[in-house]
Amino acid sequence: MSGALTAPAARGGTGRGGRLLRQAARHRVGLTLAVLALFPFVAPYEALAVNILVLGLYALGFNLLFGYTGLLSFGHAAFLGAGAYGTGIAIVHGGLHPLPAIAAGVVLATVIAAVMGFLAIRTRGIYFAMTTLALSMCVYYAFYQMEPLTGGENGLRGINVPALNLGLVSLPLIDPLVKYYVILVFVGTAVWLFSRLLASPFGAVLEAIRENENRARACGYDVARTKLVAFVISGAVCGLAGALNAIHLSIVPIETMHYAMSGEAVMMALLGGMRTFFGPFVGAATFLVLQDGLATLTSHWQLFTGAIFIAFVLFLPSGIWGEVVARLKRAGS
Amino acid sequence: MSGAILRTEGLGKRFGGFRALDGVSVAFPEGGVTAIIGPNGAGKSTFFNLISGAMPPSEGRILFQGQDITGLAPHRFTRLGIAKSFQITNVFPDLTVFENVRVAAQARRVRFDLFRDRAAYPDLARKAEALIAEVGLAGREERLARELAHGEQRALEIAMALAADPVLLLLDEPTAGMSPEETRTMMDLVRRLAAERTLILVEHKMKLVMDLCRRLIVLHQGALLAEGTPDEIRANAEVRRVYLGKSA
Ligand SMILES: Nc1ncnc2c1ncn2[C@@H]1O[C@H](COP(=O)(O)OP(=O)(O)OP(=O)(O)O)[C@@H](O)[C@H]1O
Ligand SMILES: [Mg+2]
Numbered sequence: 001m002s003g004a005l006t007a008p009a010a011r012g013g014t015g016r017g018g019r020l021l022r023q024a025a026r027h028r029v030g031l032t033l034a035v036l037a038l039f040p041f042v043a044p045y046e047a048l049a050v051n052i053l054v055l056g057l058y059a060l061g062f063n064l065l066f067g068y069t070g071l072l073s074f075g076h077a078a079f080l081g082a083g084a085y086g087t088g089i090a091i092v093h094g095g096l097h098p099l100p101a102i103a104a105g106v107v108l109a110t111v112i113a114a115v116m117g118f119l120a121i122r123t124r125g126i127y128f129a130m131t132t133l134a135l136s137m138c139v140y141y142a143f144y145q146m147e148p149l150t151g152g153e154n155g156l157r158g159i160n161v162p163a164l165n166l167g168l169v170s171l172p173l174i175d176p177l178v179k180y181y182v183i184l185v186f187v188g189t190a191v192w193l194f195s196r197l198l199a200s201p202f203g204a205v206l207e208a209i210r211e212n213e214n215r216a217r218a219c220g221y222d223v224a225r226t227k228l229v230a231f232v233i234s235g236a237v238c239g240l241a242g243a244l245n246a247i248h249l250s251i252v253p254i255e256t257m258h259y260a261m262s263g264e265a266v267m268m269a270l271l272g273g274m275r276t277f278f279g280p281f282v283g284a285a286t287f288l289v290l291q292d293g294l295a296t297l298t299s300h301w302q303l304f305t306g307a308i309f310i311a312f313v314l315f316l317p318s319g320i321w322g323e324v325v326a327r328l329k330r331a332g333s
Numbered sequence: 334m335s336g337a338i339l340r341t342e343g344l345g346k347r348f349g350g351f352r353a354l355d356g357v358s359v360a361f362p363e364g365g366v367t368a369i370i371g372p373n374g375a376g377k378s379t380f381f382n383l384i385s386g387a388m389p390p391s392e393g394r395i396l397f398q399g400q401d402i403t404g405l406a407p408h409r410f411t412r413l414g415i416a417k418s419f420q421i422t423n424v425f426p427d428l429t430v431f432e433n434v435r436v437a438a439q440a441r442r443v444r445f446d447l448f449r450d451r452a453a454y455p456d457l458a459r460k461a462e463a464l465i466a467e468v469g470l471a472g473r474e475e476r477l478a479r480e481l482a483h484g485e486q487r488a489l490e491i492a493m494a495l496a497a498d499p500v501l502l503l504l505d506e507p508t509a510g511m512s513p514e515e516t517r518t519m520m521d522l523v524r525r526l527a528a529e530r531t532l533i534l535v536e537h538k539m540k541l542v543m544d545l546c547r548r549l550i551v552l553h554q555g556a557l558l559a560e561g562t563p564d565e566i567r568a569n570a571e572v573r574r575v576y577l578g579k580s581a
Contacts, residue, residue, distance in 0.1 A: 193448075201443040201451045204436045211425035218387070218423070220411035220440035220497055229445070 021328050028277045029195045033188050036281070037181075046176035048292055050183055052285045054245045057187045059268035059280030060194060061237025066266070067274035068198060069230045070210030074129045075116060075136030076265045079235040081143065081257025082109040083242025088156040088252045089149055098161050102186070102243040109239020110232060112139060117231035121224055133259060140257045156252040173247070183244050190240055195277065197233070206230055238265075267309055273322025282321040338363040338501055338531050339384060339415075344393035346379050353379040354555045356393070361501075361548075366523070366532045368542040371552035372575065377535045378420050378505055380552060384533070385417040385503045386410030397501070411440070416499035418490040420506045420535070426479035430470060430489055433478050434461040437496035464492040468522060484515035491522065502526060505535045520545065543567070 024031060036053060043049035058080050065071040086108030090101035116139075120131040143150045150156050164171040164182055173179045197203055205226050208216040217223050246252050255261065264287065272283025290308060294301035316323055337360035346354040354376045361367050371377050383390045386407045394403045397413060405413075425433050438460045439451070452458070465474060468488040473481065478489060487507055494502060507523065508516040524545060526532060536542045542549070549566045551558040559569045566572055 196448050196450075199450050199452075200448055201439050201446045201454070204432070204439060204451050205444065207428060207432075208425055208436045211427055212423060214387075214419075215423045215425060215493070217407045218385075218411060218417060218419075219437045219493065220408045221444060222406070222408050226444075 019332070021325065021332060025277075029192050032191055032278055032281065033184075035278075036184055036187070040177060040180050044289070044292065046180055048288060050176070050180050050248050052281070052288050053180065053183055053187050054241050054248060055264070055268065055288060056281035056284035057190055057244070058238050058241035059265055059272070059284050060191070061234050061241060062265035063269045063274055063280045064194070064197075064206075064234040064237065065230060066269050067276075067279070068203070068210060069206045069227060070213075071227065071231070072125075072129050072266070073120075073132040073231075073234075074259065074262045074266070075120075075132030075134075075139075076234070076238050077257050077259055077261035078116065078136035078139040079109040079113055079238035080242040080245070080261060080265075081252070082112045082139070083239030084246040084252040084256050085143055085150055085156060085242075086239070087243040088159045088246040091159050091161065091246075092156060093149065098164055098247060102240070102247070105243030105246065106236055106239045109242060110236040113232045113235020113239070114228075117228045117235070121227045121231060133262070136257070136259060136262060140254075140259070143257055144254060150252075150254075153254060155254050156246075157250075159246050159250045159252070161247050161250070179248065183248060186240065186244055190237060194237065198277070202226075202229075267305075269319075271309065271312055271319055273319025273325070275318065276321045276325055279319050279321040283319065286320060336363050337361060338398060339533075340396040341384060342394045342396070344380070344383055344390050344395065346376075346383060346388070347391045352555055354383070354390075354552075357552070357557045358393075359550055359557060359560060361531065361533060363531055365548075366527045366534055366542070366546040367548045367550065368546040369533065369535045369550045369552060370537060370539050370542065371558070373537060375537075375552040376555040377537070377552055379555075381417075381420075381503060381505045381533075381535050385415060387417070387419075411497050411499075414498065414500040415503065416494035416497040416501075417503040418487070418494045418505065418507060420509060422483070422486045422490060424478040424486055424490050424493065427477060429474065430465060430476050430478055430481070431458075431461055431474040433489055434464050434492050434496055437461075437493040438464070441497060460496065464495050465489075467495070468492040469518065484511050484519065487511070487519065488522065491526075495526070499530060501531045501533065503533045503535075506537065507534070508536070508538070508541065516541070 040046055040049045043052065062076045065073055083105040087101045087105030090096040090104040091098065096104065116132065116135045119135060120128055123131050144152055162174050164173055171178050171182055173182060205216065205221055208219065209223055209226060213223055242256065268283035268287050269280050271286050272281065273279030290305055291301060294304050318326055339361040342358050344354060344357045345352065357380060369377050369380060382388045384395055386405060389404050394401055397415065402410065402413065435457055438457045442454065442457060465471060468491050470485060470488055473485065478486060481489060491507065508519050511519060520541060523532065523534065534542060534546065543563045546563065548560065549563060550560045551566060551572050553575050558575065559566060559572050
């Protein structure tokens with residue numbers, strides 16, 4: 001019975017692999033953070049490590065809907081972008097301190113997610129994907145047009161945060177390692193809250209909806225309302241990723257909001273394993289390292305990432321981390 | 334009619350131009366089993382889906398304990414105490430048996446708790462385990478629902494329906510696709526369940542329900558053909574003509 005009470009991934013056999021898995025699932029936040037804390041020392045260079053951290057959070061937020069609730073959204077770039085623009089505009093035009101600026105970005109993303117969610121949540125399957133895609137394109141266009149605020153086509157430039165002033169101490173963000181760990185504090189907090197959410201009764205309802213929407217309804221759950229709440233939380237997490245990205249890059253390229261970015265969330269979640277907690281980070285790392293490596297070799301790197309992605313979907317549908325977990329499980333039973 | 338837990342007035346359902354159900358007015362007494370019978374395609378499941386709230390009627394009213402509940406959202410029916418198990422098995426396939434029932438039980442207690450651990454509600458775990466045992470699935474808690482045999486999945490679905498603490502339990506052909514042995518086990522369970530709550534049972538195998546139910550409702554081509562006690566139905570010439578003559 002205790003197995004069922006922890007994460008779904010925790011269900012394993014009674015053997016060594018199974019026990020290992022259950023232990024790992026119980027400490028998934030600690031393990032995730034430990035790996036992320038050591039990550040800059042194995043990553044090719046620090047900026048890439050920060051990219052992976054931020055886009056890993058983006059993929060994690062997306063995966064709340066995709067992997068845990070069973071909703072495929074093609075509009076999550078809108079939230080990544082809204083978080084980034086909200087933070088960037090607050091700093092560039094409002095002269096705000098980075099912390100309230102990040103909050104502003106998250107709030108903007110959350111509001112946009114609430115509106116988009118309200119409009120999209122009653123549709124299902126391909127219609128849901130198309131509605132979110134269309135709405136995110138409207139958001140993209142609106143930000144593109146607001147050139148005085150957003151910089152339009154050129155992106156929003158000049159988000160200079162050389163240091164994070166916390167009163168007693170000032171953390172020099174120009175040092176890439178310091179920047180990494182500052183961002184990790186945000187990501188780590190989000191991961192911790194996220195893990196609690198998944199383990200909560202609410203997380204159980206999300207799984208139930210993913211498994212069988214009709215049965216969830218028959219159990220007495222208000223499916224539409226639950227989906228909307230999940231959609232908004234997912235948008236807020238992606239908004240935080242965007243806010244951190246704006247500070248990391250000092251610029252918000254308009255591409256942040258482009259639907260190709262929504263597609264990247266799907267790719268990262270699938271590559272890593274949509275049914276695992278850690279999968280989105282593994283997916284983000286794989287995707288970005290591939291992109292980084294291939295981009296130095298060929299200008300047609302997108303063709304190759306596309307091909308690799310298709311190979312994964314065909315031959316490793318549960319994703320890299322999903323496969324690792326499945327093998328451990330098999331070894332355990 | 335007093336003592337009716339559920340009443341329908343002129344209930345009808347159209348699918349496009351096709352009338353699957355037309356003007357059905359019946360009352361279900363409180364307590365015991367009422368069976369809805371009729372040949373294939375008679376409209377039993379359609380009627381079932383209307384009174385269980387799974388879909389809204391095209392016309393007519395549904396009254397539960399005297400209250401008009403026509404057009405309420407499906408999850409509201411459950412919260413009022415009307416639970417169901419569908420004709421086609423409807424569980425959460427990739428969750429464990431335990432979690433299937435636990436999450437069903439949770440719907441009555443906590444729906445929007447975002448930060449407490451779901452294990453922090455030991456009463457829900459106890460309730461889930463008791464229900465799993467009640468439907469005969471003890472020892473299967475950790476299996477995934479999709480790994481269960483067909484008969485076991487039906488039992489699981491009933492445990493999930495019971496988790497809502499229903500005063501009215503609706504079962505659509507709980508023995509569909511079952512072996513004779515599984516059927517017997519299921520009918521024993523149904524008998525036990527009926528001792529404590531009102532049960533409405535859809536069944537097209539008439540023999541199965543005759544010695545079990547207090548009243549029968551016979552549907553034929555989307556309309557009410559007859560209603561009454563098993564003896565009255567057995568004696569009804571029209572029922573014999575459209576129904577007993579053909580299948581059994
Ligand atoms: N969603 C639907 N759309 C269109 N027609 C439907 C729909 N559901 C049922 N019908 C039709 O309505 C009629 C009654 O179907 P229903 O499923 O209620 O019969 P039933 O008595 O439950 O039959 P069975 O014994 O086979 O379960 C059938 O002719 C069926 O084809
Ligand atoms: Mg039927």
